[in-house]
Amino acid sequence: MSQEIETLARMLKESRKVAFFGGAGVSTESGIPDFRSEQGIYNTINSFGCPPEEILSHTYFMRNTKTFYDFYRSTMVYREARPNEAHKALAKLEAMGKLTAVVTQNIDGLHQAAGSRTVYEVHGSIHRNYCTKCGKAFSLDELMAMEGVPHCDQCGGIIKPDVVLYEESLDSRTIEKSVKAIEAADMLIVGGTSLNVYPAASFVSYYNGKRLVLINKSTTSYDRYANLLIHDSIGKVLKEAVALLETL
Ligand SMILES: [Zn+2]
Numbered sequence: 554m555s556q557e558i559e560t561l562a563r564m565l566k567e568s569r570k571v572a573f574f575g576g577a578g579v580s581t582e583s584g585i586p587d588f589r590s591e592q593g594i595y596n597t598i599n600s601f602g603c604p605p606e607e608i609l610s611h612t613y614f615m616r617n618t619k620t621f622y623d624f625y626r627s628t629m630v631y632r633e634a635r636p637n638e639a640h641k642a643l644a645k646l647e648a649m650g651k652l653t654a655v656v657t658q659n660i661d662g663l664h665q666a667a668g669s670r671t672v673y674e675v676h677g678s679i680h681r682n683y684c685t686k687c688g689k690a691f692s693l694d695e696l697m698a699m700e701g702v703p704h705c706d707q708c709g710g711i712i713k714p715d716v717v718l719y720e721e722s723l724d725s726r727t728i729e730k731s732v733k734a735i736e737a738a739d740m741l742i743v744g745g746t747s748l749n750v751y752p753a754a755s756f757v758s759y760y761n762g763k764r765l766v767l768i769n770k771s772t773t774s775y776d777r778y779a780n781l782l783i784h785d786s787i788g789k790v791l792k793e794a795v796a797l798l799e800t801l
Contacts, residue, residue, distance in 0.1 A: 557783045558790065562797035564740060564764050564781065565651060572738035573643055574656045574731075574756055575787075578745025578769060582637040582788045583663055588628060589750070597628065610719040618702045618711060625714065626697065629660070630679050636667035638788035639744065642795040644668035649798075654734035656756065658746065660716050673731040675723055677716040686710025732759050740764035744787040748773045 565571065577587035586593055588605045597605045601624055607613055608624045636644075644667040646652035654671045655664050662680045664672045682691040684705035691712055696703050703712040717723055735741060741760040747769060748754045757765070757775055767779040768787050776782055783790055 557781065557785075558793045558797060560781055561766060561783070561790065561794040562801060564766065565646070565794060565798045566801045568651065568740035568764060570738050571646060571652045571740040571742065572654050572656065572734045572760075573646075573652060573742045573744065574735065574746070575639075575744045576658045576746025576748075576750070579637075579639050579657070579787055580634070580659045580661055580663060581745070582639060582786065583631075583634045583661075585631045585634050585659075585661055593628075597624070600624075606719055611721050614713070614718055622702055629716075630693070630697065631661065632693070632697070634661060634663060636663045638792040640664055640667035640669070642788075642791035645795055647671065653738065654731070656731040656734065658750065671734075673727050673734070675717070675727055675731060677714070677724070679714055679716060681715035682712050683715060684708060684710040685713050731756060735759045736761065738762060740766070742766045742768065743773075743775070744768040744791070746773070747771060748775050 577589065581587055594604050597608065601608055601620065608621060614621045640663050643652060643655055643664065647669055654673060655669050656673045656675060657664060658676050660674065660676050660679050662678055680693050682696045683689065684707065687705060687708040687710055689705050689707050696712060704710065705712055735756055736759050738760060739762050741762065743757060743766065748757065754774065763780060765779050766781045767773055767775060768783045768785065768790050770784060770786065
């Protein structure tokens with residue numbers, strides 16, 4: 554057991570309102586690749602002729618809906634992915650009454666699959682899909698079963714995933730709840746993000762406490778502000794820290 558894990562477990566012990574803010578690195582341990590990684594960008598340009606940020610834009614969705622869905626179905630949706638140790642440890646912390654909210658940039662729904670209840674998905678979710686004309690809701694299974702551009706069986710309108718695309722604004726209510734949870738927290742754990750993607754960095758600035766923990770495999774732009782900095786696997790670290798917390 555490393556000193557860092559002991560410190561993290563002790564900080565969790567002392568805290569009553571822990572908020573977690575997570576990025577793509579939380580999901581990569583479930584086998585979901587980060588489309589912003591060098592490999593992801595390279596593969597997308599090779600197959601689609603432009604970077605993922607361009608395909609995942611509102612303009613592209615409106616103009617090239619079929620290609621958008623080819624990319625979306627093949628690169629953004631991983632139905633076989635299961636929650637990893639990070640998701641499970643966070644669900645456990647919530648069940649223990651320690652954790653108040655998970656704020657995530659991921660759209661895969663794995664926190665809920667692990668049992669987390671208060672999850673704010675700032676970039677939306679692949680599990681919610683709506684008809685752009687009449688608003689009818691469709692499950693991920695329904696969307697994936699349709700070929701080409703998915704159309705509403707009720708009115709014929711095009712179905713759009715409830716995922717925030719580039720050029721689109723974030724859902725203000727989700728942002729408000731996320732900011733409130735972070736402001737009210739007496740401990741903030743930030744994991745699996747280099748904090749370079751908007752609005753990640755701005756979220757961290759709402760935290761007022763003295764227990765800012767950064768867990769990421771590589772360095773982040775906020776490393777110097779962390780009260781505890783761990784450059785390691787988020788799943789491994791959280792699993793070990795929660796196991797130790799239970800013995801304290
Ligand atoms: Zn419709």
